[in-house]
Amino acid sequence: MFQKILIANRGEIALRVLRACKELGIQTVVVHSTADADAMHVRLADESVCIGPPPSRDSYLNIHQIVAACEITGADAVHPGYGFLAENAKFADILAAHNITFIGPSGDHIRVMGDKIEAKRTARRLGIPVVPGSEGAVSDEREAKRIAADIGYPVIIKASAGGGGRGMKVARSEAELEMALNTARSEAGAAFGDDAVYIEKYLEKPRHIELQVFGDGAGAGVYFGERDCSLQRRHQKVWEEGLSPALNESQRARIGNICAKAVADLGYSGAGTIEFLYEDGEFYFIEMNTRLQVEHPVTEAITGIDLVHEQIRVASGGGLSVRQEDIRFQGHAIECRINAEDPRNFTPSPGTITHFHTPGGLGIRVDSGVYSGYRIPPYYDSLIGKLIVHGRNRVECMMRLRRALDEFVVDGIQTTLPLFRDLVGNPDIANGDYDIHWLEKYLAASEQG
Structure with missing residues (x-):
């Protein structure tokens, strides 16, 4: 069992993980931004480390600062909670390189499931039922029309690297497909730095x-x-x-x-x-x-x-x-x-x-x-x-x-x-x-x- 766990998150989930650690007799370290200095999980942890100013990119997403906090406090594991770095394969890999356990799956599994297209391929290979749609990213409008005709309208276009509804558009006919495809690509590129999209059958009342x-x-x-x-x-x-x-x-x-x-x-x-x-x-x-x-x-x-x-x-x-x-x-x-x-x-x-x-x-x-x-x-x-x-x-x-x-x-x-x-x-x-x-x-x- 671990001796000391660093909790790389904030709010209710940081407190939730902290409570579990205490019940298991494990020492806790929390990291926090300057905006969270008075947060409940900071008050209750055995140790706390300020890792930066309020913006997430400078604190809760700052991998270098979090790894440094682990080394300073002697934490042998990190619990990422949800959000922030919880599904960041690079973070998991870096912790492993520093002999710090990431309390979660391997970087490779995070990487596979973080790519919507690769995740769908993997699910199909593992026998998990999938929504009918494209095998991978759609290359152009002609391919999109062919796939949509095969699976039937309405269809939904999704960002390969997406989530939270961004880069997601519905087309109910061929006439709507071109605009939906272009809009989804534009939103995906702006939100995720990757404009790859794929097509699935749109279910009406799931x-x-x-x-x-x-x-x-x-x-x-x-x-x-x-x-x-x-x-x-x-x-x-x-x-x-x-x-x-x-x-x-x-x-x-x-x-x-x-x-x-x-x-x-x-x-x-x-x-x-x-x-x-x-x-x-x-x-x-x-x-x-x-x-x-x-x-x-x-x-x-x-x-x-x-x-x-x-x-x-x-x-x-x-x-x-x-x-x-x-x-x-x-x-x-x-x-x-x-x-x-x-x-x-x-x-x-x-x-x-x-x-x-x-x-x-x-x-x-x-x-x-x-x-x-x-x-x-x-x-x-x-x-x-x-x-x-x-x-x-x-x-x-x-x-x-x-x-x-x-x-x-x-x-x-x-x-x-x-x-x-x-x-x-x-x-x-x-x-x-x-x-x-x-x-x-x-x-x-x-x-x-």
């Missing part, structure tokens, strides 16, 4: 289902069930729940076993999430995230397994603590992402929190690094906390969530809490009857009303 997987790096793999992340705005997840109300046990076992076998065959090490679009009983691979997810507490709630503990155990060479037959799913869990944003137009709302009160009681968990008097800096992601609720079934979970949202108080800034109070009372949400387009349609209708 759900977004993701499988939580783990590999031990030595040929073993397991799955921890799925999360339904279909409630999204601009391709960003807002509400996640598990198990999905759209799947039955047979479907879950079928896709779960496929994913577990895939990570085993790949020799993958650590936590990963294989993401799918799901429609009419079929799963279609879209990407694999080679890190811990924001929504991992949903899985922890329904399995009772600490996924950060598991990450640390695997990275230290201890292997997986469970076999597939040991994993049991109990009840239902929902996570709401609480952002410092205007709940109407979702513009960021940084500022000082004058009062912060979290809900409590059976089945309630709040992951947050903020507190009364804390000033939210304007430089980073607007996520300030996650409300995770667990119940014996989905009905109990929804009732408990309604109560918890009523108790949650954040004063001094605007947050997305009002949105969740609306959603929890909506009949479609209560019935689990929604897809990846539902929330944006709901918000558009609310604005018109």
Whole structure:
């Protein structure tokens, strides 16, 4: 087991990892920008190192400074959390060159899954079902038209190096294809420095289902069930729940076993999430995230397994603590992402929190690094906390969530809490009857009303 872990992140995820380390008796080091000097994880860590000014490129993305912090403090491992350097293959490689363990997969696996086209090829090779589309990057409009005609309209054009909805355009006919192709390429080049795009069949009313997987790096793999992340705005997840109300046990076992076998065959090490679009009983691979997810507490709630503990155990060479037959799913869990944003137009709302009160009681968990008097800096992601609720079934979970949202108080800034109070009372949400387009349609209708 590691002696000292450096946490290369901030906010609620840094605090989440810090807590896991303390439970395992491991010393902690956190890095921070000058803007985060008063952050909760900085206050609670055994050691802290300031690595630069507020801009991420000068602090949380500064690999040289983070490696220097490891050497200064004697940290023998780094947990990257999510975001920032969590899926940076170069970072993983550099740590390995300095004999520091990266708590995550190898740089090679990060590299493969970070390229959407190569990830799709790899998924197909591993037996994971994929969306019909181009084998690789589309070279020109003529090829794009041929592929689109083969798979049928509508089609979606995606950036090979993309994410978060950038470089992503839908064409519903050949007449729309040229503009969609050019726009997607332009956005991809500007956002990622790579204008390569590929084409897939566009599914009209899919759900977004993701499988939580783990590999031990030595040929073993397991799955921890799925999360339904279909409630999204601009391709960003807002509400996640598990198990999905759209799947039955047979479907879950079928896709779960496929994913577990895939990570085993790949020799993958650590936590990963294989993401799918799901429609009419079929799963279609879209990407694999080679890190811990924001929504991992949903899985922890329904399995009772600490996924950060598991990450640390695997990275230290201890292997997986469970076999597939040991994993049991109990009840239902929902996570709401609480952002410092205007709940109407979702513009960021940084500022000082004058009062912060979290809900409590059976089945309630709040992951947050903020507190009364804390000033939210304007430089980073607007996520300030996650409300995770667990119940014996989905009905109990929804009732408990309604109560918890009523108790949650954040004063001094605007947050997305009002949105969740609306959603929890909506009949479609209560019935689990929604897809990846539902929330944006709901918000558009609310604005018109």
